[in-house]
Each structure stands twice: as structure tokens, then as C-alpha cells.
Amino acid sequence: MPGQVTVIINNEPVRVESGSTVAAALWSRGVRGTRASVLGHPRAAVCGMGTCYECRVVINGVAHERSCMVECRDGMMVRTTPPASAGCEHDNLPPRLPPA
Amino acid sequence: MDHSCDILIIGAGPAGLHAARAASRSTRRPSILLVDENPSIGGQIWRRGAPAWAGRLLAGANACSISYLSSTTVLQRLGPRAVLASTLTPSGRGPIAARITFDTVILATGARELFLPFPGWTLPGVVGAGGAQALVKSGLDVTGKRMVVAGSGPLLLAVAGFLRSRGALVAAIAEQAPPAAIRRFALSLAGYPTKAFQGLMLRARLASVPYWTGAWPIRATGTDRIERVTIRRGDRDVEIPCDLLACGFGLVPSIHLAAVMGCEIRDGRVVTDDLLTTTAPHVLCAGEANGIGGVECAAIEGEMAGLAAAGMIDPARRLLPARARARRFAALLDSAFAPRSELSSLASPDTILCRCEDVTTGEVKPYTTWREAKIHARCGMGSCQGRVCGPIARYLFGLDPGDARPPAAPVDVAFLAAADPGAIPGESPLSE
Numbered sequence: 460m461p462g463q464v465t466v467i468i469n470n471e472p473v474r475v476e477s478g479s480t481v482a483a484a485l486w487s488r489g490v491r492g493t494r495a496s497v498l499g500h501p502r503a504a505v506c507g508m509g510t511c512y513e514c515r516v517v518i519n520g521v522a523h524e525r526s527c528m529v530e531c532r533d534g535m536m537v538r539t540t541p542p543a544s545a546g547c548e549h550d551n552l553p554p555r556l557p558p559a
Numbered sequence: 560m561d562h563s564c565d566i567l568i569i570g571a572g573p574a575g576l577h578a579a580r581a582a583s584r585s586t587r588r589p590s591i592l593l594v595d596e597n598p599s600i601g602g603q604i605w606r607r608g609a610p611a612w613a614g615r616l617l618a619g620a621n622a623c624s625i626s627y628l629s630s631t632t633v634l635q636r637l638g639p640r641a642v643l644a645s646t647l648t649p650s651g652r653g654p655i656a657a658r659i660t661f662d663t664v665i666l667a668t669g670a671r672e673l674f675l676p677f678p679g680w681t682l683p684g685v686v687g688a689g690g691a692q693a694l695v696k697s698g699l700d701v702t703g704k705r706m707v708v709a710g711s712g713p714l715l716l717a718v719a720g721f722l723r724s725r726g727a728l729v730a731a732i733a734e735q736a737p738p739a740a741i742r743r744f745a746l747s748l749a750g751y752p753t754k755a756f757q758g759l760m761l762r763a764r765l766a767s768v769p770y771w772t773g774a775w776p777i778r779a780t781g782t783d784r785i786e787r788v789t790i791r792r793g794d795r796d797v798e799i800p801c802d803l804l805a806c807g808f809g810l811v812p813s814i815h816l817a818a819v820m821g822c823e824i825r826d827g828r829v830v831t832d833d834l835l836t837t838t839a840p841h842v843l844c845a846g847e848a849n850g851i852g853g854v855e856c857a858a859i860e861g862e863m864a865g866l867a868a869a870g871m872i873d874p875a876r877r878l879l880p881a882r883a884r885a886r887r888f889a890a891l892l893d894s895a896f897a898p899r900s901e902l903s904s905l906a907s908p909d910t911i912l913c914r915c916e917d918v919t920t921g922e923v924k925p926y927t928t929w930r931e932a933k934i935h936a937r938c939g940m941g942s943c944q945g946r947v948c949g950p951i952a953r954y955l956f957g958l959d960p961g962d963a964r965p966p967a968a969p970v971d972v973a974f975l976a977a978a979d980p981g982a983i984p985g986e987s988p989l990s991e
């Protein structure tokens with residue numbers, strides 16, 4: 460059995476099996492929207508393979524991360540965008556960190 | 560972070576892994592670098608389940624110099640023999656820039672699913688068919704979840720079987736292809752040793768999941784996630800409550816990186832010669848980016864490309880008949896599971912077509928070229944760069960989303976600036 464890791468989703472700790480992607484962790488408590496579209500509609504993972512960009516969330520302060528392409532690590536901070544907040548994904552998120 | 564190698568292989572699915580193995584057997588001992596944007600190797604079909612030989616290969620079993628970079632997305636060309644990628648540090652921090660120089664590059668970027676819009680297809684919980692499988696393999700727990708699998712192709716059966724094995728309750732499989740086409744296809748398989756499809760059909764039947772042919776989703780409904788899907792079955796509409804709808808209408812080649820690298824694209828596929836050389840210098844392409852062909856074809860092409868890149872031209876040529884046979888099988892699949900015309904009228908004018916920019920089907924309809932749809936309606940201008948809506952616009956309105964501009968995946972300007980292309984001696988600076 461693989462171990463478990465804890466990620467923090469919107470300030471709440473969530474335990475998942477290690478090796479799980481953030482996309483899987485986001486739905487571990489039920490299917491729900493994880494970002495607001497341009498018009499404020501709830502959206503969530505579709506392709507599961509990094510092409511559709513619908514599962515984008517903020518991970519450790521980096522915006523627009525594809526949650527299906529990132530494996531959970533202990534203490535990882537994940538933030539989703541609530542629906543009906545049109546425009547927020549373009550305006551309010553921190554910019555992508557410059558490369559180290 | 561800089562890397563250099565003799566042979567760079569982009570994509571660690573069946574094609575890329577076979578390419579790496581074939582090249583690693585060369586007496587020339589080329590240095591090989593394999594990269595993939597996924598955290599682990601395997602591509603789509605072998606996600607979290609690559610064969611044992613692949614693990615041994617990357618551990619250095621063939622005594623050649625081979626390395627693997629995971630979570631690494633190749634973004635664009637930096638010159639004739641260099642690319643820029645975004646990657647992570649060994650501790651998982653990033654994204655950071657990586658410049659990779661090479662003698663020859665093999666593109667093995669595979670395929671993605673074809674999605675078609677219908678009312679409600681943007682609701683959370685409506686996922687791809689292969690998408691559902693990928694999410695579950697990546698840790699999503701579907702135990703006890705009620706699911707409907709819909710769309711087209713043998714993948715639906717594989718996915719339904721897989722979801723059941725993970726504890727999902729699959730209420731139905733809705734295959735849009737007409738029953739006669741499926742029967743014809745099943746019969747034509749007699750000529751092929753791998754009767755995978757018949758095997759899958761049998762498995763699905765044994766598993767007592769209804770397999771409806773000539774059936775497709777017309778509507779998904781729910782408040783802020785899917786709660787029900789309506790399936791059209793002949794002259795009847797059947798409403799099925801569900802937690803997830805896994806829906807994909809087949810596959811389309813992933814050609815974005817190839818286009819950005821300067822390879823000619825025709826009919827949505829990378830153009831290559833017999834030995835898989837593209838029209839761009841030092842660039843080969845293997846697997847489903849050359850056209851949907853299935854895992855066997857991807858493996859054969861990967862091996863051919865690996866041999867060719869390592870200078871073993873005759874052994875590569877000897878694989879031509881096997882490749883031709885695999886491609887013929889793919890053509891059978893293509894004709895049996897071609898999307899029916901009814902599917903092009905599922906979306907109403909206010910159904911979203913471009914999910915990134917929330918552009919409706921009605922807003923795209925007036926335009927006669929992809930370029931106009933982009934400029935005037937913002938279709939395809941979002942993060943996915945037309946990967947989802949491009950094939951839809953082609954299917955619904957005949958628009959040709961031929962162009963792809965660097966970078967092949969969105970990164971912000973600060974990232975590109977910090978990548979400092981001038982640091983590579985003898986290479987031209989970032990173009991465009």
C-alpha cells in the first residue's frame with residue numbers, strides 16, 4: 460500500500476493516497492467546479508491528460524496550474540476559484556512565479 | 560537548467576518508449592533524453608502501468624546513456640537543434656526553464672480525445688471517456704459512483720470495463736455508431752490477430768453493462784454539476800441519473816508541438832516520409848501524432864524512429880510491412896466509428912463551443928475561417944490554444960485550425976524572458 464499525503468485545499472486539509480494528482484484530490488469529496496469560467500460558470504477536469512486546461516487551480520501560489528498534471532505532495536497549498544466570480548481568473552490571481 | 564543529448568524523445572507513451580529502447584541498442588551508444596509532461600511514464604494507454612522493460616530501460620539496463628525528465632513540457636524551438644521546455648526542480652518546485660540541445664529529436668506526442676458539444680457538456684462531472692480513465696488511474700475514487708460511458712470507439716468498452724473494475728456502477732455504454740457499422744467492423748477483425756474489440760465486447764456483455772449502439776447523449780443537466788444525462792436511442796430519449804458522464808467521440812492527433820517545431824501538418828496529422836522524417840530538419844515523428852493507429856502502430860513507429868535516429872536505417876525499413884498493416888487496421892476503425900451527422904446539431908446556438916473563452920456555437924457560426932473565428936469571436940484564444948474547440952470547429956463548421964504558434968503551452972512572458980535564449984551559443988534567439 461502506498462502511503463498517504465495531506466494537501467491543503469482552500470485552507471482545509473485533505474488526505475489522499477500518495478501518487479494522486481491534485482485533480483483527483485479536488486474531487487475526493489465529491490464532483491464540483493474548481494474554477495470559474497470567463498462568464499463565471501463552474502468548471503472542472505475534463506480530459507485528465509493536460510490538454511483542456513479546465514482543471515486549472517492555484518498551487519503553492521502559482522496560478523493556472525493544471526491539477527491533473529501535478530502530483531500531490533505533503534503540505535501543498537491548493538486554491539480553487541468559486542463560480543459566479545466572472546473575470547476573477549484573469550484579474551485577481553497572483554502572477555506566475557519567475558523561474559528559479 | 561541545460562541538457563544536451565544525441566537523441567531527444569518527446570513523449571513517454573508507447574511510441575516514445577519504443578523509440579528509446581530501439582535507439583539504446585545501437586552500437587553507436589547515443590546519449591538519449593526522454594521527456595514527458597506527465598509525472599510518470601506510460602503515455603495514455605500505459606498511464607501508471609508501463610511495462611517492466613520500460614522501467615529497466617530507464618534504469619540503464621542497456622548500458623547506454625539514457626535519462627528521463629518527468630513533468631517537462633516542451634514549449635518551442637530555440638534553433639535548429641535546441642528546444643525550450645518548462646520543468647520542475649528535483650524537489651518539485653517550479654516551473655523553471657530548461658534548454659535542451661540535441662542532434663535529432665523524435666516527437667511522440669500522441670493523441671487527445673475529440674469532444675463534441677451538447678447542452679450541458681460544460682457541467683462539472685462531464686469528462687472524457689479516456690479522461691475518466693486517466694483521472695481514476697491518477698487517484699480519483701469512483702467506488703459506488705453511478706456513471707454513463709458515451710461517445711464512440713472501442714475505447715468506450717475498455718473504459719467501461721476499467722471503471723467497473725474500480726467499483727463504479729456503469730449504467731450504460733452509448734456508442735453513436737450504427738449497429739450495422741459495428742457488426743461490419745467486428746467481422747472485418749477476422750483478418751487481424753488481435754481481436755481486441757471482440758474481446759472487449761464479450762467482456763462488456765459478461766459484465767452485464769448494456770451496450771447501446773446508435774445511441775448518443777443529447778443533454779446533460781444539473782445545478783452546478785451533472786445530475787442526469789439524456790441519451791437518444793433510436794426514437795426514444797432515455798434519462799439516466801449519474802454522478803459522472805464519461806464521453807469522448809474518438810481521438811485526434813496531438814500536433815501542436817510538431818506545428819510549433821515547423822513540421823508540415825496535413826488533415827490534422829504530421830506529414831512524414833516512409834522512415835518517419837518530418838518536413839522540419841532533424842525532426843522525426845512517431846505514434847498517434849501521425850494519425851490515430853492504436854498502441855501496436857505507435858509501438859512499431861516508435862521502434863522505427865528510434866532505429867532511424869540512431870542510424871540503423873535497414874532495420875527500420877524492415878518494419879515497414881508491419882507498420883502498413885497496423886495503419887490499415889486503423890483505417891477500419893476510422894470508418895466504423897466516424898461521427899454521424901446528427902451529432903453536429905446537438906449544440907444549440909447558446910451552447911458553449913470554446914470553453915476557455917466561453918464562446919458559444921452561435922457566435923462562431925458566422926465565420927468562414929478559423930482565423931476570423933479567433934480574431935472576432937475569441938474562439939481558440941484561451942489556455943488550451945484550440946486543443947478542444949479546434950476539432951469541434953472543424954467538425955461543426957469545416958474551419959481548419961491549422962496554425963499553432965509558439966509556445967506550445969501557455970507560459971507567461973516573465974518565464975520566456977527569464978529563459979534567456981541568447982545564452983545558447985550559436986543558436987538564434989527566440990523567434991516570434
Ligand SMILES: Cc1cc2nc3c(=O)[nH]c(=O)nc-3n(C[C@H](O)[C@H](O)[C@H](O)COP(=O)(O)OP(=O)(O)OC[C@H]3O[C@@H](n4cnc5c(N)ncnc54)[C@H](O)[C@@H]3O)c2cc1C
Pocket residue numbers: 506508569570571572573574575594595596597601602603604605631632633634667668669670671672688689690692693714717718810813816845846847848853854855857967
Ligand atoms: C485519454 C486517452 C486514453 C486512452 N486509453 C486507451 C486505452 O485504454 N486502450 C487503448 O488501446 N488505447 C487508448 N488510447 C489510445 C492511445 O492514444 C494509444 O493506444 C497509445 O497510447 C498511443 O501511443 P503514443 O505513444 O502515440 O501516444 P501517447 O500514449 O498519447 O503518449 C504521448 C505522450 O506525449 C506527451 N506529450 C505530449 N506533448 C508533449 C509536450 N509538448 N512536451 C512533453 N510531453 C508531451 C504526453 O504527456 C504523453 O505522455 C487512449 C487515448 C487517450 C487520448
